[in-house]
Amino acid sequence: METNAQLWYIMREYISSAEERGVDPTDLISFLLELSFHTQGAAYSLSTLTEVQRVAIMDLMELGLVKLQQGRKDSWFIPTKLATNLSSSLSDSAASKEGIVVVETNFRLYAYSASKLHCEILRLFSRVEYQLPNLIVGAITKESLYGAFDNGITAEQIISFLQQN
Structure with missing residues (x-):
């Protein structure tokens, strides 16, 4: 549930x-x-x-x-x-479908999500270490950020995504 x-x-x-x-x-x-x-x-x-x-x-x-x-x-x-979030819809909550991302000060990230889209977005700018049902564990590394920048993703887009989740 x-x-x-x-x-x-x-x-x-x-x-x-x-x-x-x-x-x-x-x-x-x-x-x-x-x-x-x-x-x-x-x-x-x-x-x-x-x-x-x-x-x-x-x-x-x-x-x-x-x-x-x-x-x-x-x-x-x-x-x-x-x-x-009490007033958000039970059936159409984007946050509940995509999940929550926690980024530690050492740039490790924990994403509580079952969404494949959410996982693929995270893979664009981070190194996913392992993925469990409803949990993605990874890290934001220099190499993963350079890869994202090479693909046209800006730092502002990454920060915006993390703040929204």
Whole structure:
């Protein structure tokens, strides 16, 4: 099951149990959709939230949808990529089809993807060391970059691809 489908399955159960906890499900759905339009990685003050939303934030933190940041006087929540992807379509999410690429500071890359296209794009500018189902491990080397540049791929295109994924 794809990540978005799993996430919405959990959210559906969370919403359906809201009435048992004395929470209006429409308020909860509204808050979840509002959260999905927040900026990933930006800090938002907890003091602006209602009590129901604060309780929901604590639950969402347990699920990895938000991180909490404690200050001296105030606290903030920071939406993660999971939270900002809540509003994306379950069937047509390009990100879920292509996956996520993690590049370490030593230029090793890990691509979580089942897409053959995604793998072939990575091969254009990196050396793929091995490929498992849903995981591609490789490295961005000087030689692989020179090969990409020889084929007309620019550094800006490579950086843009990595930032989008």
